[in-house]
Amino acid sequence: MALLSKSCVYGIRASIYIASEEENGFIPISQVAKELNLSPHFLTKILQELTNEDLLLSHKGPRGGVKFARDTSKIKLIEIIGAIDGMDLFTECALGLEGCGVYKPCPLHDSWTEHRRVLRELFEEENLYDLAMNVKNAGLRLRTLDQKEILDLKSSKKK
Amino acid sequence: MALLSKSCVYGIRASIYIASEEENGFIPISQVAKELNLSPHFLTKILQELTNEDLLLSHKGPRGGVKFARDTSKIKLIEIIGAIDGMDLFTECALGLEGCGVYKPCPLHDSWTEHRRVLRELFEEENLYDLAMNVKNAGLRLRTLDQKEILDLKSSKKK
DNA sequence: CAATATAAAGATAATAATGTCTTCAAATCT
DNA sequence: AGATTTGAAGACATTATTATCTTTATATTG
Ligand code: SF4
Ligand code: SF4
Numbered sequence: 288m289a290l291l292s293k294s295c296v297y298g299i300r301a302s303i304y305i306a307s308e309e310e311n312g313f314i315p316i317s318q319v320a321k322e323l324n325l326s327p328h329f330l331t332k333i334l335q336e337l338t339n340e341d342l343l344l345s346h347k348g349p350r351g352g353v354k355f356a357r358d359t360s361k362i363k364l365i366e367i368i369g370a371i372d373g374m375d376l377f378t379e380c381a382l383g384l385e386g387c388g389v390y391k392p393c394p395l396h397d398s399w400t401e402h403r404r405v406l407r408e409l410f411e412e413e414n415l416y417d418l419a420m421n422v423k424n425a426g427l428r429l430r431t432l433d434q435k436e437i438l439d440l441k442s443s444k445k446k
Numbered sequence: 447m448a449l450l451s452k453s454c455v456y457g458i459r460a461s462i463y464i465a466s467e468e469e470n471g472f473i474p475i476s477q478v479a480k481e482l483n484l485s486p487h488f489l490t491k492i493l494q495e496l497t498n499e500d501l502l503l504s505h506k507g508p509r510g511g512v513k514f515a516r517d518t519s520k521i522k523l524i525e526i527i528g529a530i531d532g533m534d535l536f537t538e539c540a541l542g543l544e545g546c547g548v549y550k551p552c553p554l555h556d557s558w559t560e561h562r563r564v565l566r567e568l569f570e571e572e573n574l575y576d577l578a579m580n581v582k583n584a585g586l587r588l589r590t591l592d593q594k595e596i597l598d599l600k601s602s603k604k605k
Numbered sequence: 606c607a608a609t610a611t612a613a614a615g616a617t618a619a620t621a622a623t624g625t626c627t628t629c630a631a632a633t634c635t
Numbered sequence: 636a637g638a639t640t641t642g643a644a645g646a647c648a649t650t651a652t653t654a655t656c657t658t659t660a661t662a663t664t665g
């Protein structure tokens with residue numbers, strides 16, 4: 288079990304890419320999918336969830352595409368996660384015992400609720416602009432590695 | 447997306463219950479399933495994963511059942527989680543970008559790896575004995591609420 | 606207006622997670 | 636030995652997730 292669903296991870300990667308191309312206006316989803324090595328249609332569906340939440344603006348037709356509705360430095364990662372996976376991760380008990388712990392919490396209760404709060408803060412603090420800048424300036428990769436790249440990485444362990 | 451799979455949550459609840467019945471020797475899985483309101487066959491499969499990891503001992507036939515192979519105060523929650531969901535949660539990147547961040551981490555990298563470590567410690571610290579004691583002494587519920595119980599809970603908000 | 610490029614919507618398929626049911630194997634008990 | 640109780644194994648069913656493919660609606664361009 289991963290922390291985030293695949294849809295969510297794809298959505299985050301795409302969001303960072305779109306933010307990094309901000310200056311070019313509306314970016315076609317097909318371009319995003321190609322750069323990130325994802326299925327264009329699948330990605331379209333995922334990004335629609337962001338459009339429906341008014342995080343993204345979309346525009347059809349030639350020169351259309353998507354772009355963020357607000358200043359990307361104001362769009363936090365948790366908004367992307369919330370739109371795609373929902374906020375359960377930040378509100379539910381890890382052990383899923385509904386009603387439990389209200390009066391008589393288990394030994395996990397305090398540490399879990401505290402931990403959940405920190406997790407939430409972590410994603411609340413990160414904004415798309417910073418993440419995108421890092422992609423541009425420090426070379427963070429957003430697409431999965433193909434076989435050749437994995438080999439290159441292994442052979443150049445020294446650096 | 448929850449932190450833990452349903453199988454894992456069921457496995458944890460069952461483990462706590464089994465630990466709380468430790469003194470009664472081998473506990474039939476059917477009894478555990480009944481107490482926890484779970485499918486006996488599904489639970490059997492889940493607990494088999496614990497048996498295969500030598501966390502549980504199992505015994506067939508009349509008076510058979512399962513019990514923990516070691517002192518439950520020495521069995522940490524993370525062992526149950528690892529046997530059922532695996533350790534990916536504690537080893538993988540939240541953004542799932544393999545190879546990324548090795549040389550040039552994204553802004554999330556440090557906070558995520560630190561957070562992951564804390565999460566791991568949280569589950570490494572909790573042992574079944576303590577959790578089971580809490581069930582017995584403080585009334586932690588392990589089974590899901592039925593409709594009536596949910597109503598009772600709501601109507602007695604004051605307490 | 607016609608051609609084209611694009612997102613949106615929806616049909617379908619593949620895979621994984623969850624859950625139920627049946628049969629089998631082993632242990633116990635009379 | 637035979638009946639019974641249990642976990643183990645596996646067949647099947649259901650649902651959710653992930654993914655692809657087709658069609659439709661909308662906007663732009665010329
Ligand atoms: S008491 Fe424990 S099981 Fe109950 S809600 Fe709190 S952390 Fe979850
Ligand atoms: S740099 Fe960021 S995306 Fe890459 S492994 Fe670290 S946390 Fe994950």
